Amino acid sequence: MDVLSDLLHRARARHAMVRQLIQRPPWSLSFTDPPxxxxxTTLAGHASVRIDDTDTAPVxxxxxxIALITRPRRYTIADDPSTPPQVVIHGRSKRVVDRSTQAPDTQRSLAPRTYGDGLPGATIMLRGAYDLSGDVGDRLLGMLPPLAVVPAGPGTRAALDLLATEATRDEPGQDAVLDRLLDLLLVLALRAWWAGAEAAPAWYQALSDPAIGEALRLLHEHPARRWTVAELAARVGTSRAAFAARFTALVGDPPLTYLTSWRMTLAADLLRDAQTTVAAVAREVGYEDPFAFSVAFKRNRGVSPSVWRRRTH
Incomplete structure (x- = not known):
């Protein structure tokens, strides 16, 4: 499994929520405490997105x-930045805050998961929300700005059209279909964003290097293996010195430093399960000696595994 697939697989919570809004201007929706x-994304018309708890300008x-919104406390989607919020959505509850105007009809159901007035000239918008969990989720979110916008293009259009079609259907297995289609759209959007972003994660850029990309795949597929730099170099067909230098230059950390960081991320999530002993977590991430694992974990996280467990429960 490649690095991006591994991150998404481990961070991903099930039951992603997909909703479609078909609404004529003026309309403005604020989302508080979102996932x-x-x-x-907009399928027709246009929209404005603003992160209300940062200095990020509306886009x-x-x-x-496609807009990717990460870790906001509140954000607003509207037909125009000047339109004041009319409805606040908190979880599954909705509250009208501006009764002086015609508030968006977010209650009227037009089809499964589809709401609005559905009249000609309306903006058609899709919103999918992920409840990423744990330290792996934090690792993924930390690689994105609060608001990343991927311009329309042939690489994402087919997935958008298919997601829009499936969002309005209600057949057996529909939630599973929408989960996977939203996953597909997210991966395509991440690819497009990181391909054009100067701040793309170093490991993502390193994936294009055959030797280093293969080494990263090996480390993610077998994090508990007792890897050495020499063995990794041999597996990817380079000398030890050349491999270590190139890995460090492209990824930003030496191979075993990267491996330790990834192991501690996995361990931090495993420790959230109160039924799993520290010794079992240690073995899961490649440490036969629980004491050695505890030392490594405290060096990486600043606290012992037992203290970390208490803080995350």
Whole structure:
């Protein structure tokens, strides 16, 4: 499994929520305490997205653009930045805050998971929310800005069209279909964003290097293996010195430092399960000696595994 797939697989919570809004201007929706990662796209018309708890300027989404919103306490989606919030959505509850205007009809159901007025000239917007969990989820979210916008393009259009079609259907297995389609759209959007972003994660850029990309895959597929730099170099067909230097230059950390950091991320999530002993967690991430694991974990996280467990429960 490649690095991005591994991150998404381990961080991903099930039952992602997909909703479609078909609404004529003026409309403005504020979302408070939303999930850590939201995917917003416009299928027709345009929309404005603003992160209300940062200094990020509003961005305009044209048809086919995709916005990735990470870790906001509150954000607003509207037809225009000047339209004041009319409805606040907190979880599954909705509250009208501006009764002086015609508030968006977020209650009227037009089809499964589809709400609005459905009239000609309306903006058609899709919103998918992920409840990423644990330290692996934090690791993924930390690689993105609060608001990343991927312009419309042929690489994402087919997935958008399919997700929009499936969002309005209600057949057996529909939630599973939507989960996987939203996953697909997220991966395509991440690829597109990191391909054009100067701040793409170093490991993502390193995936294009055959030797280092293969080494990263090996470390993620077998994190508990007792890897040495010499063995990794042999597996990817380079000398030890050349491999170590190139890995460090491309990824930003030496091979075993990267491995330790990834092991501690996995361990931090495993420790959230109160039924799993520290010794079992240690073995799961490649440490036969629980004491050695505890020392490594405290060096990486600043607290012992037992203290970490108490803090996360």
């Amino acid at each position: 850590p990662l939201t995917v917003v 305009r989404l044209a048809a086919g653009d």
